[in-house]
Every structure is written in C-alpha cells, then in structure tokens.
Amino acid sequence: MRTQILVFTLALAVTGCAYPRRTTTMHPAPLALVKVDDRPKDLWTLRVVGAELPPFKATGLPWDSDGTDPDPFVRIIIDKRLVWESPVRENNRHPEWNFTLPKNVEISEDSVFRVELWDRDSAVSADPAGATTSTGLPGTALPDATASLSLDNLGSVSIMVSAPRAQQGVGLRFEVRPDALIVLEVEHYSPAARAGILPGERIVAIGPQRVSELGDNEATSDLSLAAERGLALTIADKNKHERQVSLDKGFIWLVM
DSSP, X not given: XXXXXXXXXXXXXXXXXXXOEEEOOEEEOOGGGOOGXXXXXXXXXXXXXXXXXXXXXXXXXXXSTTSOOOOEEEEEEETTEEEEEOOOOTTOSSOEEEEEOSSBEEOOTTOEEEEEEEEEEETTEEEEEEEEEEESSOTTOOBTSEEEEEOTTSOEEEEEEEOOOOEEEOOEEEEEOSSOEXXXXXXXXXXXXXXXXXXXOEEEEETTEEGGGSOHHHHHHHHHTHHHHTOOEEEEOTTOOEEEXXXXXXXXXXXX
C-alpha cells in the first residue's frame, strides 16, 4: 500500500493538474483587405536572399584548414537580440537561402539592425565571416527590392524587405479551466491586445454565455470567432472584478 501511495504521489508531481492549453485560430488576411494605413509602423517582412564571400579570410588565410570553401550561415540581430539564424550552406562562397522569415520583424528608426555572416567549423563552433550594423533599416533596403549589404570583410549579404503580413483572428493563448479561460499570452499587435486584455486575466464569459456553461471545444471555438461575430468578452482580474471588452475586427501582425 505504501508503495502504491508513493507511485501515485510521484505521478501527481510529474503530471500536475494539467489543463489544456490552446491558441485562438487565425488565418492569413486577403491582401485586398489590407490597406497601407492598416500597417503598424516599423513592421516588415524580411527575406534573406543570399551572400557573397571573398576567396580568403580577412587575414589572407584559407577559409578552412583543408583549403575548401566556407560553410556560411547568416544571423539577423535586432537590438542585440538574435531574431533568426539561417541553415548552413556547406563549401559555398556564393550561398543562397531565399528564405522569408516566418513572422514580421520590427525595425524602428532607432533600432540597431545587425546582419552577421559566420563560417561553421563544427557542430558547436563557428568563426565570424563579416558583419554590418545600421541604425534602423539600411539606407539601401528599399521595399520590394533586393539590397546588397556590404560587410566588413569585403563580402556582402542580400536581403529584401516588403510590407508586413497580416492575419485575422483574436490573438490569444490560453488555458481552459472549468469556469474560465486563463490568458497566458497576448499577441502584441492583435484585437486582444488593443482591447487591453492582459496575461493572467480570466475570460469568464463570451457573449451572453459563461465559460462554465460551455465545453472545452465550444469555449475555444467561440473565443476564436468572438471578433468576427462581435461577441463581447467578460474579463475578471486577479481581484475578481469583472469588465466587458469588445474586440475590433482589425488584423493580427505577428512579430518575431
């Protein structure tokens, strides 16, 4: 009996009282619906096109000890935060990625925008192969045009910026409880954020129905469609004070 109790206690410690965690659904907004005035300032879609590396390192030495070409990859860093790292292109001084970052990037006029090129040596080490830094977007990065950014090793990286991509939805990640949906995360540029919903708050009603009257799936579905259907949300704060908020039908702008 003692062994059974111990096993049961350990199982509770590992699993805890797990409640399902979900995210409101969203889908790409049709381009015809998105107007220039809808776009938040300083958001961009960023595409890393490719790079060019000189025949030798800045020291004049070969890229690799065996005389082969470098194994380059690119890092995008904004305000000292690593935003994205590309795959490695082995033995290549003219690598191509043609990769669009999965979410928009935010680059304000005051942002420190840095592009670094690296040469992988092993699975755990790499050597710097050039970099460039600008305040805000580089001057040559014009919308929908390929910009070649000169690096400090005589190489270059080519990028393209274009209008940010929009999604439609609510913009919440939440935990389903019997009587409430606990807000875990709020997308910064979303109807939920613009309505003032904060992490830690509880959604206790969707339109006229209390969450306690809904099953998990119905509550998730109703919340995902709340903006589209014009359903007000009843929010309870940590002191159990309730307020109603309305969601606009604007867009979600995902940011890396």
